[in-house]
Amino acid sequence: MSKLLVIGFSFGYLALLFGVAYAAERRSAARKSLVSNPYVYALSMAVYCTAWTYYGSVGRAAHYGLEFVGIYLGPTLLAPAWWLVLRKIIRVCRQQRLTSIADFISARYGKSAALGALVTVVCVLGIVPYIALQIKAIAASFVTLTGSAAGVGGPAATTALYTTGALAVFTILFGVRSVEATERHEGIVLAVAVESVLKLVAFLVLGVFVTFGLFHGFGDVFDQAAAVPALRQLFTLRGAGVGGAEWLTLLVLSMSAILLLPRQFQVAVVENVDENHLRKAMWLFPLYLIVINLFVLPVAFGGMLKLSGLGLDADTYVLALPLATGHAGLALFTYLGGLSAASSMIIVETIALSVMMSNHLLMPLLVRVPSARPEGQTRWFAYLGRVALESRRLAVVLVLLLAYGYYAEVGRTLPLVNTGLVSFAAVAQFVPAVLGGLYWKGGTRRGATAGLLVGFGIWFFTLVLPTLVGPGRLPESVLTAGVGGLAWLRPSALFGLEGLDSLSHGLFWSWFFNIGLYVGLSLAGPPTALELRQADVFVDVFTRRSLAEEVAGWQGRTPFPDVRALLLGFLGKKRTNQALRTFATRFPDALPPPPEGEATPSLSHTVTVPADPRLLTYAEKLLAGSLGPASARMLVASVAGAEQISYDSVVGILRESQQLLEANRQLQKQSRQLQRLTDELRAAYDQLQALDHRKDEFLYTVTHELRTPLTSIRALAEILADNPDLEAEEQQRFQLTIGREAERLTRLISLVLDLEKFESGQATLDRAPVPVAELVAEALDAVGQLLRDKHITLHVDIPADLPTLHADRDRLMQVLVNLLSNAIKACRPDGQGRIAVLAWPTADVLLLCVEDNGRGISPAAQHLIFDKFYQAQHQTTRKPEGTGLGLAITRKIVELHHGRIWVESSLEQGARFFIELPLVGNEPEERHEDEHDETERHAERSRSISTAVVINADSTKR
């Protein structure tokens, strides 16, 4: 077939792809997405089926029978679990703005830059040969179709080179347009979906042609094949020489690949529009796999039967069959199917790898370069943003160059399928870190790094090293005798493990050490604060989606404009404003208030306000979409000027219970408030009740006290009236008694009225200078008769130079007389009674003491005696004399003078009543004090000490 025709069709086809992608982008821009549906999503996932599927499956089936099904069976078996695993990965990536498998692993393990770089290196080393494989498929199919020689300088290689170049342009145009890698590439996705349809249709057309054109249906093909002994054994699994271990390995590898291959991650996770599309993809994608494999065996058998004499590579049967039977048009169509399978894989894989390389190899280095001056920061950020984009474009070229180089140097000699499986095995090294990271909070960066590193090393040693053996490269002895002649270091039988196929062997040892180190080291050391936090975010992504954002991870006072400048540099003005608006609607309280007349908050003013920590977290996430999580974190840290400090760890650990606690606290608070309110109400009620009761009691006691003199008065008056014949002497005695009892009644009434006045706060003091010594003498005069009646010894010690009190003389007199009469009443009438009256000044108060050696007062009663009618509590016994109001009134008077009264006593030990009266601070205003705060009073007192000294000095001079 004419080379020009093939080349023309090839590039025509690529041009068609450009058109499709362009149309999709236009529709997307017009918000009429062609991509946002589960069918395109499922079809784009079929990027899994590469040229390896297209050509290689037939080749593999020709040699090993049904074994080729293995790598399709794995994804099919896993599909039901997508809803659990893949959806969780999608959710995490969307929330954290992760755009690659390297982002994912790096972010999960403390946003480690090193781990991201390691994953990227593994991907590049593992996948580049796989891309090379696709280039090789394109070249090989060109050779088959045109019959030209397959040399490096030949037209096949040239076609492959140009095709690769065209794909690079396509990828850069449609795959790396914006610095934001989180942006979906609708053009690419639609192109990939179209390619999936094309390769499926092309393969089905070929299959139908072979089965029903060259043969008479499936039965005929299989019958004819069964007639050939060499082919008959391919019908059974055992017969093809494929063991159980190999099957298991194939299943495991393909299961890992469908989730973690960079291109699968790209289409299934990054390009996912709606999680619910997974539901359809879960059965559409396996269906696709089944359909595309329907005709693999018939084509393989057809090739073996029809082309056996030509000595062709079974990988070329797909093209050779229509060619050999003279159907050039069909062959060309089939070739385009193969081209689509190869190109879609190259495009998507390259995008994924370029983002990783840029974000994890290049950006971390650039971000570390400190900006020279603060004022140059904005420019530096803008520069970095451009660099990010350029570096990604550069990475596209680099990846494709590497792949082409690999193809040109090494790849041409390798069979298709092997390279693919070795790639799968490389990607499978991510399984422990990814699954562990999704479901186990204990996994640490150390464990993941060590596991990955060692697993990758073993992968290289056991699976890649053998391919490097050959003339001019590694000696054959490495394989047979082991590295350095050490038998346990044979790549195919590491540590003496023999009897496994090389793939199973490599996977076994690499996973053995990978998983072992991951789990072992994770358990050995506790995770850091950031790791814990990220573990939480990943593992609990479904249960707590927004909390991770609410919890501020950044501390420090970063000026808001700095954060904005950072975003401007990477996202541009439009995107930044849009993002800040989004943020403002989410957290209305987190942004500085907008200046006058501005609708959108804080977009242009320059006031230096610190940014809310949540804004930093938000900015970090936005940047993670452009730079990868590790670089984004470093950048934000450079702006914030602070690391995420131990506060973060506290939050990380406590977050689990935080929400619960918060809810609980709210409830408790409410219930406490309610309880307090209830208690207050009850207390108020009780107080009112007690007050009411006391009022009743008071009234009762008053009337009771009044009844006693009234009784005498009434009885005696009646006696006088009923007995007019009484002796004059007796008559007079009765009349006198009536008079005295009436006086008693009057006294009692005025006391009650007095007390009422004090209680209601109406009593006022008539203050005047009072000489204390004189006052005491007068009071003693008033009770002189009582003292003499009881033969009480009196002791008075009043210094002559006592400062003059500023007080109400009559009231103080009342107090002293009351205390003295109480003392007299307390003394026994046996002539042993002693009463002392003492006074002495201290710094600013005058102390008066009335002391007796009488009955004393029990400690329990000491604070009760100042209550009015204390004996009312003792319903039936009563104090021998007095009204029961004296001490209550005394206390009121003292308190009205801002003084204090208290008693020191014990039963049968006498009593000492103290009165403390302030010498100064006799403020004219009436302060109604009841249980006045002690400390305040003391403070008041110490404040007035100095004045007191001055006054004292004055008074002594006088």
Added chain:
Amino acid sequence: MKTPHILIVDDEPNIVMSLEFLMRKNGFQVGIARNGTEALAAIDQTPYDLILLDIMMPDVDGLQVCRQLRQRPDRAGTKVIFLSAKSREADMQKGYEAGADLYIPKPFSTRQLMEKVRELLGLAA
């Protein structure tokens, strides 16, 4: 018929004075106690026909005096009249529960008191 013997118990001297005059005027024999302790001692010595008993007293109150009296079978014939300034329903209730024959709140009418005393002593009005 033997002269009725009456005990007056009160800590108010003026009340005792008036009651003593009244009782003697009516021809009764009179004993006097100024507090609960004295009253119990007097009761112990003499089987009084009637006691005029105050309640609020410094040491032993009138209720206790009455209760102790009621525990002595040899004083079963003694009548008790409480004379108290405590005038509430509940106070009177307590008085009767302690075993009083009558409870008269202070201040009382001397004529009415004498009527009641005679009544309780079974004398013609």
